[in-house]
Amino acid sequence: LHIEKELQEALTDFSFDLNFQPQYDAKEQKLRGIEALVRWKGQDGIPISPLEFIPIAEKNGSMVSIGGWVVEESIRTFSIWKKKYDLNLILSINISSGQYREDGFTERLLGILKKYGINPEELELEVTESVLFEDFRTAVEKMSVLKDYGIRIALDDFGTGYSSLSYLKGLPVNTLKIDKELTDGILKDLNTGIMTESVIAMAKKMGFETIAEGVETKEQLIRLKELGCDYIQGYLLGRPMSGEDIEQLLK
Numbered sequence: 307l308h309i310e311k312e313l314q315e316a317l318t319d320f321s322f323d324l325n326f327q328p329q330y331d332a333k334e335q336k337l338r339g340i341e342a343l344v345r346w347k348g349q350d351g352i353p354i355s356p357l358e359f360i361p362i363a364e365k366n367g368s369m370v371s372i373g374g375w376v377v378e379e380s381i382r383t384f385s386i387w388k389k390k391y392d393l394n395l396i397l398s399i400n401i402s403s404g405q406y407r408e409d410g411f412t413e414r415l416l417g418i419l420k421k422y423g424i425n426p427e428e429l430e431l432e433v434t435e436s437v438l439f440e441d442f443r444t445a446v447e448k449m450s451v452l453k454d455y456g457i458r459i460a461l462d463d464f465g466t467g468y469s470s471l472s473y474l475k476g477l478p479v480n481t482l483k484i485d486k487e488l489t490d491g492i493l494k495d496l497n498t499g500i501m502t503e504s505v506i507a508m509a510k511k512m513g514f515e516t517i518a519e520g521v522e523t524k525e526q527l528i529r530l531k532e533l534g535c536d537y538i539q540g541y542l543l544g545r546p547m548s549g550e551d552i553e554q555l556l557k
């Protein structure tokens with residue numbers, strides 16, 4: 307309840323912030339893109355994890371505004387870096403299911419891209435399977451429209467939760483993000499290793515790109531490379547960091 311009240315106030319004085327985490331090519335460890343991650347500090351200045359406040363914001367309807375801010379602010383920031391450093395990178399933005407389902411989502415997004423001179427091909431939307439739950443057909447149609455415009459779509463947290471293989475085959479997504487849970491267990495747990503290997507092999511055959519999340523050790527990186535995972539994200543190669551720190555990396 308406390309957080310809920312503070313969230314309302316945060317919305318009016320916009321005390322949100324963005325961090326950015328780099329994504330790298332698994333083979334050469336060349337920068338592939340940057341994921342924008344929302345950050346929020348409560349009134350006492352203590353950071354509150356998105357894992358905690360996003361579900362609350364989804365429930366009380368404020369996630370659409372917060373997410374809208376994330377979209378415009380990350381694209382605006384990315385456009386500055388693009389000009390300054392002549393970049394050829396992908397910007398990944400997490401989209402909540404409520405945000406994704408909003409009428410006019412695609413049109414607004416295209417408007418923002420145009421405003422800041424970012425090509426649709428430079429943008430990847432990270433959605434979780436939850437966008438598919440309420441109305442599968444409408445959600446997939448929206449994906450197709452986005453994809454037709456050139457916007458990339460990644461399925462986040464893949465391999466956990468209710469992940470089902472049955473719907474994957476017809477899905478107009480570009481990328482599967484292998485969940486940290488799979489990365490964590492890849493060398494520790496026999497069955498998790500088998501699952502990760504199978505998911506990557508299947509994704510490749512189905513034409514999806516793969517990004518492994520939460521890569522923390524060199525051994526995990528080596529194994530993922532062996533399995534043919536395309537991209538790597540995690541503390542080993544780069545933590546979520548401020549815009550200033552990302553600029554150091556882009557220079």
Ligand code: G
Pocket residue numbers: 342343344345355356357360373376400401402462546
């Ligand atoms: O980076 P961090 O550990 O704080 O992220 C925790 C979770 O919050 C992750 O699952 C991430 O996808 C999600 N998240 C981070 N930023 C955003 C955002 O801007 N929008 C949405 N919808 N989710 C986000």
Ligand code: G
Pocket residue numbers: 327343400462463483486519520521522539540541542546
């Ligand atoms: O689900 P999503 O990919 O959006 O999650 C991103 C979240 O994972 C962020 O909260 C980010 O801080 C966290 N994260 C990114 N890399 C690592 C990592 O190597 N280890 C751990 N523990 N968390 C990570």
Ligand code: NA
Pocket residue numbers: 341400432462
């Ligand atoms: Na994500």
Ligand code: MN
Pocket residue numbers: 462463464483485486519
């Ligand atoms: Mn994830």
